[in-house]
Amino acid sequence: MMTLLPKTHIDFVKKRFIFFTISGLVTLTGIISLSTKGLDLGLDFTGGTLVQVKFEKPVEISVLRKALEAAGIEAGIQTFTGGNSFALKVKGALQSVNETADKMDAALKAIPGNSFAEEKRDYVGPVVGRDLSKKAIFAILLSMFGIIVYVAFRFSNPVWGTAGVIGLLHDVFVAITAMSLTGREVDLVVVAAFLTIAGYSINDTIVIFDRMRENMRNFPKMHMGQLINMSINECLSRTIITTLTVFVTVLVLFLFGGTGINNFAFAMLIGTITGVYSTIFICSPIVFQWEHRPK
Amino acid sequence: MNKLHWKIGTVLGLLILSFWLLYPSVEWYTKTNDDRAKTEAMRMRPKRILNLGLDLRGGTHMLLELDVEKLDKKEKLNDAMTRAIEIIRNRIDQYGVGETPISRQGERWISVDLPGISNTEEAENLIGKTALLEFRLVNTSNEAQAVLSKVDGMSEPPFDKAGVLAPEIAKMLPKGTMIYKAAAGAEGDRVRYYILDATVPVTGAYLESARVETDRQFGTPSIGFTFNKEGGKLFENFTGANVNKYLAIVLDGVVHSAPVIKSRIGGGSGVIEGSFTLEEARNLAIILRAGALPAPVSIIEKRVVGPGLGEDSIKKGLGASLAGFVLVVLFMMIYYKGGGFIADVALLLNFVFLLAAMSYFSATLTLPGIAGMILALAMAIDANVLILERMREEMHLSKPVAMVIPTGYDKAWSAILDSNMTTWIASIFLFQFGSGPVKGFAVTLTIGLLIGMFTSVFVTRVIYEFWLTSNPKELSI
Numbered sequence: 001m002m003t004l005l006p007k008t009h010i011d012f013v014k015k016r017f018i019f020f021t022i023s024g025l026v027t028l029t030g031i032i033s034l035s036t037k038g039l040d041l042g043l044d045f046t047g048g049t050l051v052q053v054k055f056e057k058p059v060e061i062s063v064l065r066k067a068l069e070a071a072g073i074e075a076g077i078q079t080f081t082g083g084n085s086f087a088l089k090v091k092g093a094l095q096s097v098n099e100t101a102d103k104m105d106a107a108l109k110a111i112p113g114n115s116f117a118e119e120k121r122d123y124v125g126p127v128v129g130r131d132l133s134k135k136a137i138f139a140i141l142l143s144m145f146g147i148i149v150y151v152a153f154r155f156s157n158p159v160w161g162t163a164g165v166i167g168l169l170h171d172v173f174v175a176i177t178a179m180s181l182t183g184r185e186v187d188l189v190v191v192a193a194f195l196t197i198a199g200y201s202i203n204d205t206i207v208i209f210d211r212m213r214e215n216m217r218n219f220p221k222m223h224m225g226q227l228i229n230m231s232i233n234e235c236l237s238r239t240i241i242t243t244l245t246v247f248v249t250v251l252v253l254f255l256f257g258g259t260g261i262n263n264f265a266f267a268m269l270i271g272t273i274t275g276v277y278s279t280i281f282i283c284s285p286i287v288f289q290w291e292h293r294p295k
Numbered sequence: 296m297n298k299l300h301w302k303i304g305t306v307l308g309l310l311i312l313s314f315w316l317l318y319p320s321v322e323w324y325t326k327t328n329d330d331r332a333k334t335e336a337m338r339m340r341p342k343r344i345l346n347l348g349l350d351l352r353g354g355t356h357m358l359l360e361l362d363v364e365k366l367d368k369k370e371k372l373n374d375a376m377t378r379a380i381e382i383i384r385n386r387i388d389q390y391g392v393g394e395t396p397i398s399r400q401g402e403r404w405i406s407v408d409l410p411g412i413s414n415t416e417e418a419e420n421l422i423g424k425t426a427l428l429e430f431r432l433v434n435t436s437n438e439a440q441a442v443l444s445k446v447d448g449m450s451e452p453p454f455d456k457a458g459v460l461a462p463e464i465a466k467m468l469p470k471g472t473m474i475y476k477a478a479a480g481a482e483g484d485r486v487r488y489y490i491l492d493a494t495v496p497v498t499g500a501y502l503e504s505a506r507v508e509t510d511r512q513f514g515t516p517s518i519g520f521t522f523n524k525e526g527g528k529l530f531e532n533f534t535g536a537n538v539n540k541y542l543a544i545v546l547d548g549v550v551h552s553a554p555v556i557k558s559r560i561g562g563g564s565g566v567i568e569g570s571f572t573l574e575e576a577r578n579l580a581i582i583l584r585a586g587a588l589p590a591p592v593s594i595i596e597k598r599v600v601g602p603g604l605g606e607d608s609i610k611k612g613l614g615a616s617l618a619g620f621v622l623v624v625l626f627m628m629i630y631y632k633g634g635g636f637i638a639d640v641a642l643l644l645n646f647v648f649l650l651a652a653m654s655y656f657s658a659t660l661t662l663p664g665i666a667g668m669i670l671a672l673a674m675a676i677d678a679n680v681l682i683l684e685r686m687r688e689e690m691h692l693s694k695p696v697a698m699v700i701p702t703g704y705d706k707a708w709s710a711i712l713d714s715n716m717t718t719w720i721a722s723i724f725l726f727q728f729g730s731g732p733v734k735g736f737a738v739t740l741t742i743g744l745l746i747g748m749f750t751s752v753f754v755t756r757v758i759y760e761f762w763l764t765s766n767p768k769e770l771s772i
Contacts, residue, residue, distance in 0.1 A: 002631075002632075122599070128595050150716060237684060
């Protein structure tokens with residue numbers, strides 16, 4: 001039998017304040033980053049125009065910027081490695097469908113000695129963006145509520161469900177923080193990643209809670225701290241293996257999946273790690289802390 | 296036959312069903328592009344196949360908003376939306392592109408997915424034109440002439456950007472008339488205006504057909520139209536009562552021509568002349584035939600993906616997914632040996648079942664959809680890891696193989712059920728987004744989780760039970 005880990009006896013509960021502190025610091029970083037740098041919201045939410053072009057010959061970004069500025073367009077320019085492709089973005093435009101894009105085309109055509117093909121053209125009207133943001137928040141709130149209700153029902157204890165949701169919020173917040181710190185763009189697909197992280201995080205937590213539930217039945221007199229430690233240790237090799245399989249898959253997507261899915265994969269990478277972390281170091285200790293609160 | 300035979304039968308039956316459901320999709324996508332285009336043109340496209348999203352095949356996605364304020368007060372919103380969708384579908388069908396999903400989104404939005412259209416401007420005109428055809432009398436009174444000469448003398452057009460008439464012009468207009476712009480003539484020409492009666496005796500709603508006609512002398516294209524019986528009668532009476540007056544033909548608020556009525560026009564047909572190109576005339580005829588939209592629509596979202604970019608992302612996305620899949624499969628086999636192999640078989644079945652289910656529902660596979668699939672598969676693997684770890688624990692207690700297996704399943708079940716259910720709850724709410732990319736993700740995740748629970752628990756257990764009949768002494772996990 002091949003094993004990653006020998007039988008472990010790590011006292012996770014005892015060290016909980018270290019991890020509470022770490023999570024507190026990360027959360028603080030997130031709050032600071034979000035309030036100073038903010039989030040780079042994609043066209044999906046802000047509305048605007050994106051044109052992706054591929055030039056025949058290499059072209060300097062400064063040349064592009066100059067050409068666009070000459071036409072009075074202030075666009076964000078993104079390059080892709082291994083090609084002469086550029087994504088030009090103007091956010092929050094209120095113009096009609098093709099106005100901005102056509103202007104960009106004209107400006108780029110003025111660049112001498114090079115020609116380009118339009119690979120992609122997006123226009124999102126301002127109403128659409130607002131509608132999507134509303135729906136995103138709505139979906140997140142509803143799913144969290146659904147999860148708390150389900151977990152409370154299955155574990156006959158609302159504290160466990162709440163601990164699970166705190167872990168889930170923690171993980172999504174860490175992922176959002178990572179997006180903010182790296183300046184990556186948050187579009188609809190990344191929101192899908194956030195929701196997946198939420199689902200994955202709760203999935204992981206439930207597995208440990210399930211073991212705790214079982215051990216409580218088998219050892220009703222056991223001290224809560226000991227019981228939580230035992231449960232986490234028993235599940236540890238499963239936790240690591242599962243995380244590893246997901247992590248590897250997402251890592252491959254991140255490295256080789258192409259630009260369309262890169263931000264999604266990045267958010268998922270962060271989410272996979274923090275998902276396991278929160279299960280072991282946050283959710284279970286919260287249950288312990290609650291049961292040992294000063295009465 | 297015992298219980299086990301039934302179980303094996305169920306799995307094999309489902310496998311055969313899946314292959315049967317998958318066959319049309321496989322056949323469709325192994326055809327050459329030309330063959331596919333031909334079949335689509337003949338409307339022989341198989342119904343129950345897996346569709347590729349625009350991000351994978353290239354094309355144009357548009358979101359249209361119906362201008363509800365301009366809707367006829369008597370018309371209910373739901374009826375108007377249904378009618379608008381029908382008319383847009385009609386226009387696209389006549390234009391002749393492949394499978395085009397058109398659906399209502401929210402209150403007053405319509406989503407149109409045009410695959411592989413390169414000339415999006417043409418498509419925009421085709422879909423976005425209201426195509427309201429009206430016949431109105433030209434007002435030639437002295438007051439009207441005065442208004443026109445005043446407008447001619449102005450340096451600015453009489454309408455502002457929002458289309459509101461300048462108040463000094465509005466004051467001068469004779470009672471019961473309106474001012475209309477004429478269709479643009481040759482370049483450099485001044486924009487001309489007409490003063491028309493506000494009452495509309497005949498509209499395009501009475502049209503039976505419309506077609507492109509070319510002038511025999513000059514070869515310039517025009518659009519010939521025929522009224523239905525009722526419209527023909529109305530038109531005949533109207534022209535009969537207004538001989539020697541000018542009749543303006545107004546399309547979407549623009550006067551295309553205003554010929555003089557020489558005599559009563561019977562037979563219920565006529566011609567719209569103007570400076571059309573052949574393409575324009577062809578598209579106009581299409582939208583006139585398909586009918587007018589109940590109110591104007593505006594494009595509030597448009598996404599064009601070039602076919603090259605689609606191919607590129609499908610190659611990269613699929614390649615990476617495949618690599619991840621292979622890595623996981625290999626890891627399971629190395630780490631859990633025989634048990635890992637069985638989990639891999641289940642994973643493969645999961646994949647086949649998932650694709651078959653998606654083909655049956657004619658679901659659309661998008662890039663985020665592939666991501667959702669990967670997640671569902673990862674969760675299925677997790678279920679097997681849970682079971683295998685439990686089995687290992689039981690083996691440490693030196694239990695016989697025949698006991699290890701059922702206990703492993705029993706103990707892992709509650710964790711598998713609860714973890715899958717919670718993720719499932721989250722994925723169900725993703726449907727709330729309604730919009731293309733996220734919906735694609737939610738579809739594969741939701742179906743994938745359900746199938747994953749079946750394959751990773753039921754199917755693997757059937758395999759173990761079948762294996763147990765040989766009375767093995769050792770379990771390879």
